[in-house]
Amino acid sequence: MKSRKFFWQIFAALFGLSACSSLALYFVAASDATLLRALLISLPIQIVLAVLLALRLERSVDILRSLLSSMAEGVIAVDSDMRITQVNEAAGTIFQLDPKAAVGKSVRDVIREPAIIDLIEDVRRHNKTAEQDIELGDERLRHLHLQAGPMDSDSRAVGVVAVFSDVTRMRELEGMRRNFVSNVSHELRTPLTSIQGFAETLLNPAVKDPDEVRKFLQIIQRHATRLGRIIEDILTLSSIERDAESNQIELKVETIRPVLESAVEICAPRAHNKKIKIELECAKTLVAPIDPHLLEQAIINLIDNAIRYSDEGRPIRVEAEPVGNEIHLRVVDQGIGIPEKQLPRIFERFYRVDKARSRELGGTGLGLSIVKHISLAHKGSVEVQSQLGRGSRFTIRLPAQASA
Numbered sequence: 520m521k522s523r524k525f526f527w528q529i530f531a532a533l534f535g536l537s538a539c540s541s542l543a544l545y546f547v548a549a550s551d552a553t554l555l556r557a558l559l560i561s562l563p564i565q566i567v568l569a570v571l572l573a574l575r576l577e578r579s580v581d582i583l584r585s586l587l588s589s590m591a592e593g594v595i596a597v598d599s600d601m602r603i604t605q606v607n608e609a610a611g612t613i614f615q616l617d618p619k620a621a622v623g624k625s626v627r628d629v630i631r632e633p634a635i636i637d638l639i640e641d642v643r644r645h646n647k648t649a650e651q652d653i654e655l656g657d658e659r660l661r662h663l664h665l666q667a668g669p670m671d672s673d674s675r676a677v678g679v680v681a682v683f684s685d686v687t688r689m690r691e692l693e694g695m696r697r698n699f700v701s702n703v704s705h706e707l708r709t710p711l712t713s714i715q716g717f718a719e720t721l722l723n724p725a726v727k728d729p730d731e732v733r734k735f736l737q738i739i740q741r742h743a744t745r746l747g748r749i750i751e752d753i754l755t756l757s758s759i760e761r762d763a764e765s766n767q768i769e770l771k772v773e774t775i776r777p778v779l780e781s782a783v784e785i786c787a788p789r790a791h792n793k794k795i796k797i798e799l800e801c802a803k804t805l806v807a808p809i810d811p812h813l814l815e816q817a818i819i820n821l822i823d824n825a826i827r828y829s830d831e832g833r834p835i836r837v838e839a840e841p842v843g844n845e846i847h848l849r850v851v852d853q854g855i856g857i858p859e860k861q862l863p864r865i866f867e868r869f870y871r872v873d874k875a876r877s878r879e880l881g882g883t884g885l886g887l888s889i890v891k892h893i894s895l896a897h898k899g900s901v902e903v904q905s906q907l908g909r910g911s912r913f914t915i916r917l918p919a920q921a922s923a
Contacts, residue, residue, distance in 0.1 A: 593683035710742035752885035770808040782818035801839035825852035
């Protein structure tokens with residue numbers, strides 16, 4: 520009978536959190552019951568059921584404290600006088616405070632964020648749950664989602680429990696997605712508009728001059744080629760990110776020089792057209808855990824950029840050498856250089872130092888972003904040093920040995 524009763528109580532919990540609260544109170548001491556009831560209101564049902572099962576098996580309030588300490592969300596409980604009664608470690612991290620030292624103090628003295636205090640006060644006064652998104656602008660902007668609910672005992676409000684979820688990363692990703700969609704739309708719209716405009720012009724019966732027709736067709740071809748490059752780079756970047764996230768990129772210890780030689784060979788015709796010599800310095804025995812195809816793509820992008828933004832006759836140097844526990848691959852040019860204030864952003868998608876010149880030279884704005892993600896896929900990084908009028912040096916840093 521007891522097991523059947525417990526089954527139906529669990530079943531009821533699936534249809535209402537109030538049932539979970541009542542069931543939990545049956546298993547815990549009265550002193551902690553009000554906190555647990557309020558906490559359960561804010562937790563996902565899977566966690567609630569896990570806690571209830573643990574309570575049934577262990578019959579111990581220590582489970583509640585273990586739950587609080589292991590939660591990724593911050594939890595702060597206050598009494599009817601707005602004094603803190605419970606703080607878990609996650610809340611201590613979020614608000615940079617000592618959980619033990621905070622107990623007994625007024626929440627107004629510990630958390631100096633008016634929006635949070637106002638929400639807790641509102642829950643305490645009206646005895647109802649509430650939630651709100653809050654921005655904290657301390658060292659860096661952070662986004663918190665706050666859920667607060669009343670704690671009661673014998674139908675009498677005795678305090679408030681607040682659960683804080685740090686959603687900063689999620690908000691950043693949402694912002695990146697919005698910016699990416701906006702940038703893609705803009706980048707695709709420009710060549711498409713040109714193609715559409717000149718195609719309509721060619722359909723005009725008044726356009727009969729063969730030279731003029733040829734000129735318009737060449738413009739259409741140029742914009743169609745640029746459109747194809749943008750789409751190809753978007754697909755390449757998406758493929759690298761997807762494969763890296765799913766651990767489908769297999770790194771094998773291989774010699775690096777053949778990869779660099781292949782990249783230089785592919786870029787040689789374009790360099791020849793600008794009378795640019797590409798010098799290669801790399802020991803034949805230098806090895807590292809790499810994906811040859813991806814690494815070649817990264818080096819091609821860097822050499823291609825160096826050629827694009829260098830004047831005729833300016834040499835480019837491609838180097839590779841061991842530095843401590845890393846392998847450093849460098850592409851050094853004597854080109855126009857990059858303004859210092861723009862260096863932190865050049866690896867962003869579609870970011871261009873000189874938008875007009877980049878488009879004129881056929882750039883998509885994704886080349887350096889691809890280099891960055893290829894470096895990350897190799898468990899490495901990429902950095903740049905540059906001076907206006909003197910050139911740039913891009914360095915890909917790879918681990919010398921495969922990570923365990």
